[in-house]
Amino acid sequence: MTPQRAEGDLAVELRGITKRFPGTLANDAVDLTVRRGEIHALMGENGAGKSTLMSILYGMERPDDGSIHVDGRETAFANSGAAMAAGLGMVHQSFKLFGSLTVAENVVYGAEPRRFGLVDRAAARRRVRELAEEHGLVIDPDARVDELSVGLRQWVEILKLLHRGARTLILDEPTAVLTPAEADALFAVLKSLTAQGRSVILVTHKLREVLEGSDRVTVLRDGRVSARMNTADTSPAQIAAAMTGRAVELDRVHAPGQPRHVVLDVTKLSTSSVHRVDLTVRAGEIVGIAGVAGNGQSELIETLAGLRPATSGRVVLAGQDITHDSAADRRARGLAYVPEDRHAVGSAPAASVADNFAMGHHRTSLSRRGLLPPAAVRDHARRLVERFGVKASTPEVPASALSGGNLQKLLIGRELAHEAPLLLVEQPTRGVDIGAIQNIHDQLIAYRDAGHAVLLVSAELSEIRGLADRVLVMFEGRVTAAYTKDEADERTLGLAMAGGVRTDSALAETAE
Numbered sequence: 001m002t003p004q005r006a007e008g009d010l011a012v013e014l015r016g017i018t019k020r021f022p023g024t025l026a027n028d029a030v031d032l033t034v035r036r037g038e039i040h041a042l043m044g045e046n047g048a049g050k051s052t053l054m055s056i057l058y059g060m061e062r063p064d065d066g067s068i069h070v071d072g073r074e075t076a077f078a079n080s081g082a083a084m085a086a087g088l089g090m091v092h093q094s095f096k097l098f099g100s101l102t103v104a105e106n107v108v109y110g111a112e113p114r115r116f117g118l119v120d121r122a123a124a125r126r127r128v129r130e131l132a133e134e135h136g137l138v139i140d141p142d143a144r145v146d147e148l149s150v151g152l153r154q155w156v157e158i159l160k161l162l163h164r165g166a167r168t169l170i171l172d173e174p175t176a177v178l179t180p181a182e183a184d185a186l187f188a189v190l191k192s193l194t195a196q197g198r199s200v201i202l203v204t205h206k207l208r209e210v211l212e213g214s215d216r217v218t219v220l221r222d223g224r225v226s227a228r229m230n231t232a233d234t235s236p237a238q239i240a241a242a243m244t245g246r247a248v249e250l251d252r253v254h255a256p257g258q259p260r261h262v263v264l265d266v267t268k269l270s271t272s273s274v275h276r277v278d279l280t281v282r283a284g285e286i287v288g289i290a291g292v293a294g295n296g297q298s299e300l301i302e303t304l305a306g307l308r309p310a311t312s313g314r315v316v317l318a319g320q321d322i323t324h325d326s327a328a329d330r331r332a333r334g335l336a337y338v339p340e341d342r343h344a345v346g347s348a349p350a351a352s353v354a355d356n357f358a359m360g361h362h363r364t365s366l367s368r369r370g371l372l373p374p375a376a377v378r379d380h381a382r383r384l385v386e387r388f389g390v391k392a393s394t395p396e397v398p399a400s401a402l403s404g405g406n407l408q409k410l411l412i413g414r415e416l417a418h419e420a421p422l423l424l425v426e427q428p429t430r431g432v433d434i435g436a437i438q439n440i441h442d443q444l445i446a447y448r449d450a451g452h453a454v455l456l457v458s459a460e461l462s463e464i465r466g467l468a469d470r471v472l473v474m475f476e477g478r479v480t481a482a483y484t485k486d487e488a489d490e491r492t493l494g495l496a497m498a499g500g501v502r503t504d505s506a507l508a509e510t511a512e
Contacts, residue, residue: 009036010035011070011071012032012069013033014057014068016029016030017065017068018065020064026052028222028224034201035215035216036197036199037199038216040218041216042218044220045221045435046391046432048220048221048433049224054090054170054172057088059080062076070168071087088167088168089160089161089164089166089170090161090171091158091169093431097157099144099145102142102144104121104124104141104142107131107156108124108163131162135162136189137189139155149294151185154178155189162193167197167199168200169193169199171203173203175206181494190202194215205437207240211239215230216228217231227239243434244433244434253465256485257445257448258285260282260283262281262283264280264316266279267314268313269312270311271300275296279479283421283451283453284452285448285470286444286448288468288488289458289472290458290464290493290497291475293459295475295476296478298340298457301455304335305330306329306330310323317330318333331360331420335423336415337424338412340426340427340457346407347399350398350400353381353390353396353397354378355377358380358381380417387413388410388413388436389409391403408431408432409436416443416447419450422454423447425454428440444456461494462490465489465490469485471488473496475498480499481496
């Protein structure tokens with residue numbers, strides 16, 4: 001752990017930051033101090049004010065009150081460019097990269113080395129190699145970004161900041177799509193950066209990472225600071241209690257379900273990136289799919305949902321062949337779907353919260369002689385807002401006004417309300433706070449126990465292990481391993497996710 005710095009040796013200091021939006025006090029006199037050479041974790045439930053506070057620090061929002069000090073000097077950033085010029089850099093959850101450009105072109109974009117007035121491409125490649133070698137990274141400067149793994153794209157984002165001389169790095173949920181090994185590698189790099197005197201502000205929901213990788217923790221609840229802790233002196237339960245205001249049961253492994261008849265039967269299913277996949281999901285069970293991002297999990301789920309055509313194979317839902325059915329027909333036959341991309345696929349950001357909750361129900365339970373009574377839509381939304389703890393001032397606000405975690409709660413609630421025989425769910429708790437994770441897990445288990453079938457894709461191994469009755473591992477577009485609940489420990493899954501095992505016997509046994 002990095003030694004603590006003196007109180008006066010501050011990289012960033014926020015004093016009394018207050019920010020109001022219509023109907024919401026997002027930040028209420030928040031103080032935050034970040035020392036040079038430390039990893040400082042910023043935690044809190046969805047809607048606690050973390051993103052607003054970081055947007056203010058990075059010049060994307062202006063505070064209503066309070067002051068910002070960087071390297072001991074008070075400043076007010078008009079935009080993110082001014083923040084970057086002051087030595088700040090931010091990696092967002094959604095990477096800001098150009099997929100068609102190379103690693104070197106992305107890293108130097110906007111700050112290109114020049115020779116005789118032209119971009120010096122050789123110098124750009126050399127600069128990327130030097131930065132990568134300095135921090136122990138293996139990355140090809142000439143590789144196209146859209147051909148890189150998610151973990152390598154994370155490095156490209158960090159190299160961008162280092163190229164621009166960032167002294168304080170703000171990382172928003174940096175390990176959301178990384179494997180455990182990639183996350184460990186990221187923290188090794190972050191610690192090497194802080195050893196050089198740089199500072200890192202880590203916005204995350206993952207307690208293990210905070211405890212293993214940070215020096216200090218600041219917790220927000222309802223827009224206020226609820227706790228400041230030295231990481232070495234605290235525990236997961238203390239942080240969770242500070243975030244939620246109550247005791248939270250962490251990393252619970254749920255009892256296995258009682259599988260019955262087959263609901264989903266997939267035989268030799270192939271697409272351009274999925275190869276001859278066989279799987280079954282039964283009523284009363286959750287089947288988890290683990291794998292490093294980019295190994296075909298998302299493409300498999302999209303094919304099952306009807307968003308991507310199959311090139312061969314067969315998909316049977318509740319005894320009916322749906323291989324060539326449209327997405328709408330599949331939903332009508334009993335399929336519910338929570339997609340990985342909650343913004344572009346799962347919701348209509350410009351539509352209201354109430355209208356988003358109504359989607360998929362508008363032709364069934366909410367329809368009255370072909371019409372949608374506004375009162376029924378509002379009542380439906382209010383019930384689900386309360387059940388899933390969605391923080392929205394009213395059901396009439398646009399979905400775009402919700403935080404990512406609250407939008408995720410909306411999608412989960414909407415799809416569970418269908419009571420469909422089969423639920424396809426990708427990353428059900430990505431970006432969701434600890435208290436809401438527990439609620440969502442309980443809802444999924446209750447859905448299973450009510451006799452529904454659930455096919456779950458998650459990058460969180462603790463989530464897979466806690467919820468799934470069986471676990472399949474995908475590698476390079478194939479299901480390469482399968483485990484029972486008792487067999488699926490983290491080490492075994494991690495090895496299989498890296499392509500280190502193929503257990504055909506297990507695949508045969510778990511398919512029976």
